[in-house]
Amino acid sequence: MLALRLNGKDRDPVPERMDPDPVPDGWVEVRLRAAALNHRDVWIRQGLYAGIRYPFTPGSDGAGYIGNDPVLINPGMDWGSNPAAQGAGFHILGMPSNGTFAQRVSVPASQVYPVPAYLSMEEAAAIPLAGVTAFRALFTRGRARPGERVLVTGIGGGVAQWVFRFGLAAGMEIWVTSGDDGKIREAVQRGAAAGMNYKNEQWPELARTSGGFDLVVDGAGGPFAAAILKYMNPGGRIVVYGGTAGAVEKWLPQPLFWKQLDILGSTMGTPEDFEAMMAFISTHRIAPVLDQFFPLEKGADAYHRMALGAQTGKIILQIPDE
Amino acid sequence: MLALRLNGKDRDPVPERMDPDPVPDGWVEVRLRAAALNHRDVWIRQGLYAGIRYPFTPGSDGAGYIGNDPVLINPGMDWGSNPAAQGAGFHILGMPSNGTFAQRVSVPASQVYPVPAYLSMEEAAAIPLAGVTAFRALFTRGRARPGERVLVTGIGGGVAQWVFRFGLAAGMEIWVTSGDDGKIREAVQRGAAAGMNYKNEQWPELARTSGGFDLVVDGAGGPFAAAILKYMNPGGRIVVYGGTAGAVEKWLPQPLFWKQLDILGSTMGTPEDFEAMMAFISTHRIAPVLDQFFPLEKGADAYHRMALGAQTGKIILQIPDE
Numbered sequence: 001m002l003a004l005r006l007n008g009k010d011r012d013p014v015p016e017r018m019d020p021d022p023v024p025d026g027w028v029e030v031r032l033r034a035a036a037l038n039h040r041d042v043w044i045r046q047g048l049y050a051g052i053r054y055p056f057t058p059g060s061d062g063a064g065y066i067g068n069d070p071v072l073i074n075p076g077m078d079w080g081s082n083p084a085a086q087g088a089g090f091h092i093l094g095m096p097s098n099g100t101f102a103q104r105v106s107v108p109a110s111q112v113y114p115v116p117a118y119l120s121m122e123e124a125a126a127i128p129l130a131g132v133t134a135f136r137a138l139f140t141r142g143r144a145r146p147g148e149r150v151l152v153t154g155i156g157g158g159v160a161q162w163v164f165r166f167g168l169a170a171g172m173e174i175w176v177t178s179g180d181d182g183k184i185r186e187a188v189q190r191g192a193a194a195g196m197n198y199k200n201e202q203w204p205e206l207a208r209t210s211g212g213f214d215l216v217v218d219g220a221g222g223p224f225a226a227a228i229l230k231y232m233n234p235g236g237r238i239v240v241y242g243g244t245a246g247a248v249e250k251w252l253p254q255p256l257f258w259k260q261l262d263i264l265g266s267t268m269g270t271p272e273d274f275e276a277m278m279a280f281i282s283t284h285r286i287a288p289v290l291d292q293f294f295p296l297e298k299g300a301d302a303y304h305r306m307a308l309g310a311q312t313g314k315i316i317l318q319i320p321d322e
Numbered sequence: 323m324l325a326l327r328l329n330g331k332d333r334d335p336v337p338e339r340m341d342p343d344p345v346p347d348g349w350v351e352v353r354l355r356a357a358a359l360n361h362r363d364v365w366i367r368q369g370l371y372a373g374i375r376y377p378f379t380p381g382s383d384g385a386g387y388i389g390n391d392p393v394l395i396n397p398g399m400d401w402g403s404n405p406a407a408q409g410a411g412f413h414i415l416g417m418p419s420n421g422t423f424a425q426r427v428s429v430p431a432s433q434v435y436p437v438p439a440y441l442s443m444e445e446a447a448a449i450p451l452a453g454v455t456a457f458r459a460l461f462t463r464g465r466a467r468p469g470e471r472v473l474v475t476g477i478g479g480g481v482a483q484w485v486f487r488f489g490l491a492a493g494m495e496i497w498v499t500s501g502d503d504g505k506i507r508e509a510v511q512r513g514a515a516a517g518m519n520y521k522n523e524q525w526p527e528l529a530r531t532s533g534g535f536d537l538v539v540d541g542a543g544g545p546f547a548a549a550i551l552k553y554m555n556p557g558g559r560i561v562v563y564g565g566t567a568g569a570v571e572k573w574l575p576q577p578l579f580w581k582q583l584d585i586l587g588s589t590m591g592t593p594e595d596f597e598a599m600m601a602f603i604s605t606h607r608i609a610p611v612l613d614q615f616f617p618l619e620k621g622a623d624a625y626h627r628m629a630l631g632a633q634t635g636k637i638i639l640q641i642p643d644e
Contacts, residue, residue, distance in 0.1 A: 084557030085582040141582075221575035235406030243575030251573055253543035253565030256587035260407040260463075263585040265578035 001322060003057045003102035004299040009047030012300040013058065013101070020104040028109045030071060032064035034125035035100040035296075035317040037306045038158065044095050045303055051096060060093050062100025063115055063124035064319070070115035072124040073100065073107055074274045076132065083270050092129070092268070100125075101299060103322050110271070116282045126288035126314035127281065129268075133241055134162030135277035136269035137217050139170075142239040146171035148214035149233075153177045153224065155187050155195070158314065159241060161289060163217045164192070169284040175210060177203070177224070198224050207231040220245035229255040237262040289313030296320065323644055325379045325424035326621040331369030334622035335380065335423065342426040350431045352393060354386035356447035357422040357618075357639040359628045360480065366417050367625055373418060382415050384422025385437055385446035386641070392437040394446040395422065395429055396596045398454065405592050414451070414590070422447075423621055425644050432593070438604045448610035448636035449603065451590075455563055456484030457599035458591035459539050461492075464561040468493035470536035471555075475499045475546065477509050477517070480636065481563060483611060485539045486514070491606040497532060499525070499546070520546050529553040542567035551577040559584040611635030618642065 001020050004013040023029045041058050043049065060075040073093065080087020093099050093107065115124040137159070138144050144167065152163045155176035167174045168191045176187045176195040184195030194210070196203040204227070207213075212233035218225055222245025225238070229252065232238070236259065255261065269277070280286075291311040294302040296319045306315050323342050326335040345351045363380050365371065382397040395415065402409020415421050415429065437446040459481070460466050466489065474485045477498035489496045490513045498509045498517040506517030516532070518525040526549070529535075534555035540547055544567025547560070551574065554560070558581065577583065591599070602608075613633040616624040618641045628637050 082557055086556065221573075225575075234408065235404060240575050241579050243579070247572040247574050248570075250569040250571065251543075252569050253547075253562050253587070256585070257563050257565070257589045259587060260589065261587045263578070265575070265581060265583045267579045267582065 001103035002296060002320070003098070004059070004296060004317075005055045006045060006058055007055045009052075010045065013045065013303060015297045015299065020102075021098055021106045023106045026109055027106050028066050028112060029104055029106050030062065030064045030066055030073060030112065031104055031322070032062045032100055032102065032319045033121040034063050034319060035059050036061035036126045037302055037315045037317070038129050039306070040092070040129070041094070042303060042307050049095065053096060056095060057098040057102045058094045059099030059101035059317075061125050061128045062105060063121045066112065070121065070124070071112040072115050072128060073105070074111045074113065074132070074271065075100075075129050076268045076271075076274070077108070077111065079270050083272065086268065090268075101296065101317060103319055113274070113278050116278070118285055119287060122290060122293065122316045122318065123288050125316060126290060128274075130158040130314075131162050131281070131288075132269035132274045132277050133267065134159045134166060134217075135280065136273045137239045137241045137266040138163050138166050138215075139276070140269070140273055141264045141266040142215045142217060142237050144170065144172055144215050147173070149173045149175065149193075149210060149212065151175045151177065151213045151216045151228070153198075153216065153218045154220050154244070155192075156180065156183050156312070157219055159219055160217070161313065164190075165286055166280065169280070169286060175213070204231070212236070215239070217241070219243075221248045222246050223249050226251045229261065232259055232261055234259045235261075237264060239264045239266050241266045291315050293318050323425035324618060324642070325420070326381070326618060326639075327377045328367060328380055329377045331374075332367065335367070335625060337619045337621065342424075343420055343428045345428045348431055349428050350388050350434060351426055351428050352384065352386045352388055352395060352434065353426055353644070354384045354422055354424060354641045355443040356385050356641060357381050358383035358448045359624055359637045359639070360451050361628070362414070362451070363416070364625060364628050371417065375418060378417060379420040379424045380416045381421030381423035381427075381639075383447050383450045384427060385443045388434065392443065392446070393434040394437050394450060395427070396433045396435065396454070396593065397422075397450050398590045398593075398596070399430070399433065401592050405594065408590065423618065423639060425618075425641055435596070435600050438600070440607055441609060444612060444615065444638045444640065445610050447638060448612060450596075452480040452636075453484050453603070453610075454591035454596045454599050455589065456481045456488060456539075457602065458595045459561045459563045459588040460485050460488050460537075461598070462591070462595055463586045463588040464537045464539060464559050466492065466494055466537050469495070471495045471497065471515075471533060473497045473499065473535045473538045473550070475520075475538065475540045476542050476566070477514075478502065478505050478634070479541055481541055482539070483635070486512075487608055488602065491602070491608060497535070526553070534558070537561070539563070541565075543570045544568050545571050548573045551583065554581055554583055556581045557583075559586060561586045561588050563588045613637050615640050
């Protein structure tokens with residue numbers, strides 16, 4: 001089969017012919033038709049994770065066929081028995097095990113889910129990793145309820161986009177932040193109540209007029225995550241699923257305890273989160289936003305586009321038939 | 323009646339004769355026999371709260387009689403309808419309304435609870451404010467379970483002492499911190515598994531050997547609250563009920579989301595928290611640790627002792643019969 005292989009730190013992935021992995025008892029082999037990139041893939045290419053052993057096939061998100069059945073893959077493997085947190089054995093498809101940037105991938109049978117009939121293979125491949133991260137952050141951890149005012153930070157991001165759409169579909173009032181006024185305008189056109197540019201010093205004025213946030217879903221951390229405490233409603237929750245802006249500086253305990261706030265870390269999701277997310281997507285007929293398609297053989301170009309960060313929506317690899 | 327009155331910012335409270343407050347329908351008048359000081363009283367004397375109007379009678383904690391029935395008072399008034407957070411009408415007995423440092427106090431009938439038969443009036447008066455704060459932090463917010471490893475910071479503090487004793491009674495493994503080795507030794511003699519002096523740079527070594535904390539109950543914030551993230555178990559909770567050490571510096575999002583941690587603000591407690599606390603105390607026959615008794619007329623001396631911070635346990639005002 002054809003697979004995209006990483007052969008060393010900071011090197012472009014290259015298409016190579018190789019034998020597919022064996023398929024142990026209880027596992028299934030998916031004949032992949034589409035895969036999607038995540039930031040994780042760029043960080044893996046840069047060698048930023050512990051325990052990388054070259055060569056291997058990257059890729060966490062993918063969709064394809066088992067026989068004639070269209071399926072997509074839950075890339076979160078071996079969560080463990082505690083729904084509150086993944087166990088020590090938890091890992092994500094595509095490092096250290098071989099991933100979805102190939103014509104075939106072998107996974108435990110419990111990791112595959114039917115593709116909703118209204119979605120293309122490319123759309124299905126764009127769901128798993130960002131979708132389940134957003135679903136757990138918003139609903140399982142954030143306990144979001146219809147009618148609440150929810151602030152989604154960094155609306156350009158892949159997880160943030162899912163939180164935005166899940167929240168709208170579930171009847172929340174969605175506010176967004178971005179460093180880019182264009183992305184804020186786009187979100188408002190698509191249903192956001194309002195947006196704040198965190199690079200504009202006037203943002204606290206806008207936050208003050210919001211009536212207060214019941215929930216913030218944040219992938220950045222940094223100074224904004226501390227400043228927003230002031231604009232939380234009593235009993236409010238801040239869910240943090242990433243830290244692209246670095247350490248949270250000068251978090252004051254007083255608003256935290258006086259307003260009885262929750263600050264909740266969240267990453268990925270349990271099999272139950274994944275199943276509930278797939279049901280939610282089907283019920284509300286949500287389709288992912290796609291950016292650009294690349295053939296598997298041109299995977300390196302897809303990585304470069306991802307590293308630039310200019311995309312809106314998912315970058316897709318189209319995988320040819322064997 | 324005799325009451326201790328505050329007549330201005332930073333001035334000692336003085337004993338004065340005055341008429342008791344009226345007793346509206348649905349309220350009761352408690353003939354107080356004992357009251358206890360809290361840090362809140364010292365901060366009120368220093369004028370650190372908004373909206374103080376002089377003169378008034380301070381005091382949040384008290385116990386006494388209605389007829390022949392011994393009662394203690396829940397000082398948290400008008401919590402509101404949301405168990406997650408107190409409403410805008412929430413206030414604490416003893417500012418702005420007249421409090422317990424007097425021979426009589428008038429409160430809604432729903433604020434009084436019977437004194438467990440094994441407790442003196444002085445012991446009963448020492449329970450309410452710190453007890454309910456500790457109970458909500460440990461159980462309601464912290465979701466502490468038997469067998470968990472719980473770290474109680476600043477073990478010299480009044481709330482921390484209650485968390486310590488509730489946790490031992492409920493079957494948790496309790497670790498403590500203090501800046502004072504003597505207080506750590508004392509806690510270990512009374513049942514703590516171990517203690518760490520946060521002024522000693524070796525504390526992370528000890529934390530590493532703990533096996534990780536499931537729950538931290540913290541009244542300080544500051545640099546320690548950020549550093550402890552590293553020693554939390556997956557799915558762990560940090561409950562923050564105070565901020566005596568100031569802003570939390572450089573809280574890294576990565577351990578927060580990767581370990582799916584909760585950081586939970588908590589203050590005071592609902593009427594349900596108070597009722598559950600009283601039941602827990604009675605079941606486990608817990609008696610508060612008392613420091614020193616002062617007659618009501620010498621209230622200023624009690625304030626001075628509290629401001630010095632050298633006490634172990636509650637400072638009590640004994641209130642003479644009318």
